[in-house]
Amino acid sequence: MTVTKAQTRGFFVGGTILFTLVFIGLTLDTHAKLAHRTRDDPVTEHVARGLSVWGKFNCENCHTLMGEGAYYAPDLTKIVSQRGAPYLKQFMADPSQFYSEQEHGRLMPKLGLTEQQIDDVIAFLDWVGRIDLNGWPPRPIHVQGSSIRGIPGVEPTGGAGDLATTRGKALFYEQAACASCHAVEPGRRLVGPSLAGLVGTAEGRVKEPGYQGKAHSAVEYLRESILEPDAYVVTGPAYGADGKSFMPSHYAKSLSPAQLDDLVAFLMTLR
């Protein structure tokens, strides 16, 4: 079979026109669907200003956002829900308070952002973190932490009691991503305190004279710490400021009562 030049030209021109039209059609449909997808969460002026701060300071030539950008610094897609705004404010004002090049290998330069710019970029990152990304990332991406968890499906599970613990462990490492701020090894500080020996710490804490919360037992203390992080702020280098904890306060909303029970069940194994 011999193909003529006119036929191959027809293939090129015809194919290009066809696929360009399909692409334009899909683009229009994407526009229509985006309006629908973001209807409950519109781009406020605050968020728009945050996007220009993101550009002005060249953030995506070090970081990725939605996995796009450069690979020199951590992905920031879910950073606001992982770290919380109070922590990020303090961090962006002076990153060297939190990380050192010697110990962590990388340090973010002090960019000299104004308070307004920091607020704006946090609002922007918070907005991005709530976009429906078709399930990406499939597992949380942590900034730091060395806890390699078991692989789901091959982890040994015991009786019914252990099931709650297993589910709680998955929450700790996956959906709730507690592990992105808390290590479970003794003495390893990520953002929040290490949770090694947590049960003993919690039992002791409720009896301390300085403790002003409502809990009377370790279980109650753990629930309170998750739901109201400000009830007791652990003294430490960067755990909070002005009596406010850096821990995000959304867990009362983002965790169901059953999930909270599971998570506490897992935390109660950290003896």
Place this chain on the structure above:
Amino acid sequence: MTQSSQRVAYYYFLAAVLLFGLQIAFGFMTVAKYLGPDPLIDVFHFGTSKAIHTNLLLVWLLTAFMGAAYYMVPEESRTELHSEKLAYVQLGIWLAAGVITILCYLLGITEGRKLLEMPTILKYGVVVVMLMFLWNLFMTMRKTGRWTTTEAVLLGGLVSTALLFLPALVHFDDFTLDRYYRWWVVHLWVEGVWELIMGALLAFLLIRLSGADREVLEKWLYVIVGFTFLSGILGTGHHYYWIGAPAYWLWIGGFFSALEPLAFLAMTVYAYNVLRRSRLGHPNTLALHWTVGSSILATLGAGILGIAHTWPGVNQWTHGTHVTTMHGHMAFFGAYVMISLAMITYALPGLTGRTDEERQTKLGLLAFWLMVGGMFGMTMAMAAAGITQTYLERILGLGYLDTQLKIQVHYLMWLGTGLIFASGVACFIWDFVSAGLPPAARGALEAPPAPTPAPAPAGAPGPEAGPAAGEPAPAPSPA
């Protein structure tokens, strides 16, 4: 070289290879920062260095494409360039805009959209340069009315490049839309219309180097660029998986991306067939090396390494890791760097008044093997870094910073193989410069002045009538 005005290409090529050297210098500084600690963190951090590295790549490749077009169009249309002066003015404005852009980045002035960081006002400068360039080419082609398929495809690629730059001027407050249209520039350039430029340059080089039948080659050129758009336009979808666009992009992007290697594979088969029949008889063996090399490494880097991670089921884990870096480096090198260097190597003897035999230097050959070997090593180092990062950070859940500490050895390999690559680039630049200036410019500098070569007579006009001047006699064709 058949028209004296083709000499403007020399200055474009000179600028391109010097900027290539500068790009590699910034690449070095960038990869060194991965190893840390970075003493320049507060004055010249990773983000600045990387932006300059990637922008210089785009700038020098576009400079080389412009030079290639100024070389090819007068020869294909068999007439002098519409205006040599305009071409020089254009180069001056283009380079001035480039220098100002780099200074802006060094001073921290940036728009901050990856690869399109250039401040908006300078982007308008780019539009002006593009208009001057296309006007000059268009007027040249109009003079004789002789448009070959090869140059029509080249012009199509260049016009589309200019048009697709326009979305870079538009901003959206909605980050999803901002990303959506950023890819119209970035993806549709490198996985779309630039492949037209590559295909046209490849066809031009194969016709010249092998003497194969133009009709047959141009017939297959349409098939290749047809495949490019068939897969590449909807293949844009692989950038829309995780940016907030509807989920149907997962399967559309996945399916059409899987077809993207076809165009590159077709180019390899095409180059192989043509050159096998001609028995590599052309005296410019360096140009043959770069031409064949480009068709092979483009398939490997852009085609195979691309498909290795564009499938959504894989991409959800590898997205945003050094797996992308691996693909990006070899793809750009194989497809666009090598075809540009092929064109430069092919044109240089004629431009500098040397014979092909005179220009087959050992240094030129060394440059080829050092660059190819170095890039292969770098790709391996990046692959090791990317795969390790994917498993530790994305699948097992080790923190980003901890993972980075564990892949330091791969950065060291990257730096070492980068050194091999850089020495190849240095050889290439030295070899280019040692060919000397074009005879006219040499004459102006020396005393007594050497006579400028008389312009070759314009070929007989008439659409696609037989081989153009400077074209070898047709060899048996791979129909």
